[in-house]
Amino acid sequence: MRKSLVYLIPFLWLLALFFVPFLIVFKISLSDIALARPPYMPQLDLSEGLAGIRAFLSELDFENFVFLTTDSLYWKAYLSSLRIALIATFLTLLVGYPIAYGMARAPHHWRPTLLMLVILPFWTSFLIRVYAWMGILGQEGYLNQVLLWTGLISEPLSILNTNTAVYIGVVYTYLPFMILPIYAALERLDISLIEAAEDLGCSRTSAFWLVTFPLSRPGVTAGCFLVFIPTIGEFVIPSLLGGSKTLMIGKVLWEEFFSNRDWPVASAVAVVLLLILIVPIIFFQKNQQRQAEADA
Amino acid sequence: MHPARFTFSTRLTFLKGTDLAETKDHQAVFAPWEDPNEAPLIRFRGVTKKFGTFTAIHDVSLDIYRKEFFALLGPSGCGKTTLMRLLAGFETPTEGQIELDGHDIAPVPPNQRAVNMMFQSYALFPHLSVWENIAFGLKREGMAKDKIGDRVTEMLRLTRLEQFGRRKPHQISGGQRQRVALARSLAKAPKLLLLDEPLGALDKKLREETQFELMDIQEKTGTTFVIVTHDQEEAMTVASRVAVMDAGVLKQVATPSQIYENPNSVYVAGFIGDVTILQGRARKDGERYLVDWAEGQPPLVTHSGVEIGPGETCHYAIRPEKVEIHKDRPDDDNVLHGKVIDIGYLGNISTYHVELANGQIIRAQSFNTERSTRQAFTWEDEVWVNWTDRCGILLAG
Ligand SMILES: Nc1ncnc2c1ncn2[C@@H]1O[C@H](COP(=O)(O)OP(=O)(O)O)[C@@H](O)[C@H]1O
Ligand SMILES: [Mg+2]
Numbered sequence: 001m002r003k004s005l006v007y008l009i010p011f012l013w014l015l016a017l018f019f020v021p022f023l024i025v026f027k028i029s030l031s032d033i034a035l036a037r038p039p040y041m042p043q044l045d046l047s048e049g050l051a052g053i054r055a056f057l058s059e060l061d062f063e064n065f066v067f068l069t070t071d072s073l074y075w076k077a078y079l080s081s082l083r084i085a086l087i088a089t090f091l092t093l094l095v096g097y098p099i100a101y102g103m104a105r106a107p108h109h110w111r112p113t114l115l116m117l118v119i120l121p122f123w124t125s126f127l128i129r130v131y132a133w134m135g136i137l138g139q140e141g142y143l144n145q146v147l148l149w150t151g152l153i154s155e156p157l158s159i160l161n162t163n164t165a166v167y168i169g170v171v172y173t174y175l176p177f178m179i180l181p182i183y184a185a186l187e188r189l190d191i192s193l194i195e196a197a198e199d200l201g202c203s204r205t206s207a208f209w210l211v212t213f214p215l216s217r218p219g220v221t222a223g224c225f226l227v228f229i230p231t232i233g234e235f236v237i238p239s240l241l242g243g244s245k246t247l248m249i250g251k252v253l254w255e256e257f258f259s260n261r262d263w264p265v266a267s268a269v270a271v272v273l274l275l276i277l278i279v280p281i282i283f284f285q286k287n288q289q290r291q292a293e294a295d296a
Numbered sequence: 297m298h299p300a301r302f303t304f305s306t307r308l309t310f311l312k313g314t315d316l317a318e319t320k321d322h323q324a325v326f327a328p329w330e331d332p333n334e335a336p337l338i339r340f341r342g343v344t345k346k347f348g349t350f351t352a353i354h355d356v357s358l359d360i361y362r363k364e365f366f367a368l369l370g371p372s373g374c375g376k377t378t379l380m381r382l383l384a385g386f387e388t389p390t391e392g393q394i395e396l397d398g399h400d401i402a403p404v405p406p407n408q409r410a411v412n413m414m415f416q417s418y419a420l421f422p423h424l425s426v427w428e429n430i431a432f433g434l435k436r437e438g439m440a441k442d443k444i445g446d447r448v449t450e451m452l453r454l455t456r457l458e459q460f461g462r463r464k465p466h467q468i469s470g471g472q473r474q475r476v477a478l479a480r481s482l483a484k485a486p487k488l489l490l491l492d493e494p495l496g497a498l499d500k501k502l503r504e505e506t507q508f509e510l511m512d513i514q515e516k517t518g519t520t521f522v523i524v525t526h527d528q529e530e531a532m533t534v535a536s537r538v539a540v541m542d543a544g545v546l547k548q549v550a551t552p553s554q555i556y557e558n559p560n561s562v563y564v565a566g567f568i569g570d571v572t573i574l575q576g577r578a579r580k581d582g583e584r585y586l587v588d589w590a591e592g593q594p595p596l597v598t599h600s601g602v603e604i605g606p607g608e609t610c611h612y613a614i615r616p617e618k619v620e621i622h623k624d625r626p627d628d629d630n631v632l633h634g635k636v637i638d639i640g641y642l643g644n645i646s647t648y649h650v651e652l653a654n655g656q657i658i659r660a661q662s663f664n665t666e667r668s669t670r671q672a673f674t675w676e677d678e679v680w681v682n683w684t685d686r687c688g689i690l691l692a693g
Contacts, residue, residue: 195386196419198406200484201436210432214423294466 022274029267030060040263064268073252074269078276080247084163084238085231088170092227093220095171096178100219101212103179104186115183118176130169130240137165137241161243169237174230178223185219186212218291225284233273249273326536327551328361335398337362337488337520338383342392345378345544352378354544355392365514365521367531369567370541376524377416379541380490383522384413397487407436412486416493416524418477420465426476427452427461433484451479454513471502478510482517491523495530507533528568532556540564558601562691565613570647572619572658574612578604584685587612590654597629598688611691618687619660621648621673622680631682632658636673648673650681 031040042059045052068074103114121129136142137160144156159165189212197207235250242248249269256266328334336359345353352375360366368376381387382394385406393400401409412433420429430451434444452458455475460468465476474494481489494510495503511534514521525531531538532552539549540563548555548564559565562573574596576589585604586595589612596612604610625631637657638649648660660681662672673679 190417190419192415192417192419193421195384195406196413196415196421197432199384199411199413200433200480201407203407206436211421215421 025267025270027060028263029064029265029271030062031264032059032063033262033264038263039261064264065272067265068268068272074249074272077247077249077252078272081232081234081249082276084166084170084246084248085228085234088167088174088231089224089228091167092171092174092178093224096175096223097182097216097220099175100179100182100186103183104189111187115180118179118183122176126173127236130173130236133165133169133172133241134160137168160241161246163242163246165241165243166238166246166248169241170227170231170234173237174227177226181222181226182216182219185216189215218287218294221287222284222291225280225287229277229280229284232277326363328364329359329537334361336360336395337364337397338522339395339398340392341395343382343389343394344391345375345382345387346390352544353382353389356544356546357392358539358546358549360520360522362520363518365511365523365534365536367535367538368522368524368541369528369531369538370526371567372526374541375544376526376541377492378544380413380492380522380524383488384411384490385409410487411490412481412484412488413490414477414481414492414494416496418465418473420473420476420480422465425462425464426457426468429465429476430480430483432480437484447483451483454482454516455479470497471506474498474506478513482513482519485517486519488520488522491521493524493526495525495527503530504533510534532568540567542567557689559613559689559691560602562611562613562693565611565689565691570616570659570661571613572616574614574656576610576612577607578610578690579606585690587688587690590652590656593632593652593654593656594630596688597685598690599686600690602690602692604690604692608692610693613689613691614658614683614687616647616659616661617645618683619658619681620683621650621660621662622682623673623677625680626682628682629685630688631680633678633680634658636675636677636679639673639675648679650679 028040031042033039034041042056044056048055099118103111103118106114134141138144139156139158139160141160143159144153147153148156159168193211193215194207197211198204202210233250233253234248235254238246238248238251239254242251253266253269253273256262256269260266338358338360340356340358343353343356344351356379368379370376378387382389383396383401385401385404388402393402395401396409396411421432424432427448430448431444434447439447448461449458452461455478457472457475457479460472460476465473468476474497478491478494481491491510495506498506507530510521510523523531523534532555535552537549538552538555540547540555542563548560550558555564555568559568565571566573574587574589576587576596578585578587578600580586581597583599584597585600586597587610588595598612620626625633632650632652634650634652636648637651640647640649643664645661645663648662650658650660652658658681
């Protein structure tokens with residue numbers, strides 16, 4: 001009896017903090033915009049009893065979802081978000097894998113320190129760190145100053161307010177999420193497997209591609225999902241570092257809510273975003289499950 | 297005249313049957329280390345390996361010959377694995393050199409040595425099937441696809457794994473995994489196969505079976521095997537020669553029977569088998585030595601291969617199975633009187649701990665050839681123990 005109560009806790013958590021808010025958002029996405037407070041209708045009036053509920057339900061429709069398909073802005077934003085998230089995830093992998101590899105091969109007594117250093121940036125506010133990148137990447141930013149000073153370039157580079165800046169921001173922000181699972185996979189890897197591969201005729205490089213990399217794949221997959229999923233809906237990084245041409249669904253969502261005050265459409269955008277995210281989330285779950293089974 | 301497949305039981309009947317003489321002959325003939333014209337496959341020349349200031353291998357010189365089944369025996373941490381890793385190429389000697397087939401192997405990286413290693417942990421690739429594990433080394437050689445298939449099938453048959461080719465390493469038992477590791481390291485037909493405690497993870501029965509399987513495979517493939525073990529019985533069972541190591545030093549390199557019957561030091565005598573070691577002073581008496589070892593006890597008499605100066609201290613080792621136990625005083629050499637204080641009953645043999653008047657305990661073993669629940673001797677019995685003048689081992693120092 002006690003035990004089942006313990007199991008209930010995560011479900012209650014999910015119910016209160018995910019499912020109920022989702023239902024509210026979903027309900028708003030089925031409503032119509034109104035000049036009121038809150039800015040949508042219908043409102044549920046329980047004082048009229050069953051008839052009130054019926055009247056309320058009859059006014060809900062999928063208009064807003066249909067609207068999303070009529071304006072190309074939305075699907076373009078979704079596609080662009082997916083593309084940016086994919087590229088950013090790949091770049092994060094390129095940067096993160098060697099770091100994780102280096103950490104896993106470092107002497108034992110160094111590893112806790114290295115792990116600490118990877119997590120250290122979380123100690124300052126994410127917002128401040130992204131602002132700091134504005135100072136670095138700007139037209140008169142530190143990066144341009146250094147490059148101009150060394151004579152590598154004669155004209156300042158315009159990085160800030162481009163997609164490049166968004167990639168830099170995403171790679172920087174989400175790097176620990178990539179490094180940690182890959183590091184965990186590599187650290188568990190028995191070094192004698194590499195020696196066995198070399199013993200059987202592999203060079204260092206082929207031993208890496210035939211043994212090390214395949215065995216770190218669960219870590220790579222986990223890391224990629226942990227970066228990809230939040231990046232799709234990312235809002236802060238594209239709006240601070242990206243330019244007017246950077247199209248991401250998080251930004252669209254924000255504009256619908258706060259600039260247009262069109263809560264129903266914004267909610268519809270959010271619901272579709274969630275549906276899109278469910279696919280990779282299910283894959284991620286499958287990956288974790290397989291990993292757990294392989295370990296058992 | 298070898299049976300096609302040579303399992304533990306067939307091997308036993310084989311040994312018990314009429315072929316026994318032939319086996320013995322065969323063993324007597326195979327002694328390349330006694331042939332001055334035979335060039336060794338491996339030659340260690342004054343090899344020392346240091347990790348920082350710690351010396352793991354100290355000045356080892358050793359020759360290993362083709363087709364030998366060579367065992368490295370020693371306690372944990374004495375440097376056995378390090379010696380293997382030097383051969384495989386994962387470590388380089390701090391001093392000295394190692395030759396394979398007459399060539400210094402120092403400049404040859406591990407992936408180009410004609411040496412394969414079966415790792416202590418097996419080191420099977422968990423993401424590859426049994427078949428792919430065995431084919432791994434062949435693919436790296438660039439062998440043709442159909443040839444790889446043939447070779448893997450042959451290896452699977454040799455190690456009796458035909459049905460398990462498609463399984464992943466985690467889907468088979470410990471004993472099967474060990475055979476996959478063996479098949480994988482044999483597949484490339486190396487000149488030299490290194491086995492690092494290959495049977496350590498197996499239970500006793502499976503281990504004994506596998507030992508005979510290993511010997512059989514070694515005979516069939518003609519590969520030179522170097523096996524690391526800390527199990528002396530295993531070393532004695534499988535090896536043509538045994539090297540006993542202690543703290544990075546080779547104490548003795550000889551055939552199993554030489555090691556057992558003629559150990560060259562107290563360490564080796566004590567490490568291999570059960571033994572009682574007494575300390576005393578030796579003096580020559582004609583052909584034989586007399587060893588005065590305790591007040592009030594008669595001197596022990598023995599023939600000896602080693603020379604010991606008059607009055608020098610020495611050790612005298614005697615193995616329990618050489619000691620006979622009697623109710624009445626026998627008329628022979630080396631007769632001592634004492635009292636049974638402990639009996640170890642093992643079914644086939646019993647070990648008696650006999651305490652002498654001076655407190656020294658001598659162990660005597662006798663075979664329980666008759667089926668009886670009553671022991672010939674029991675606790676507190678007054679008994680005589682004795683052994684012949686060829687049974688004791690005299691050790692200098
Ligand atoms: N890479 C290494 N660095 C430092 N010491 C080592 C290393 N490898 C082995 N040793 C030390 O060398 C000694 C011999 O080790 P090893 O050859 O593995 O022994 P064995 O296989 O006989 O148990 C041990 O004391 C071990 O701690
Ligand atoms: Mg070892």
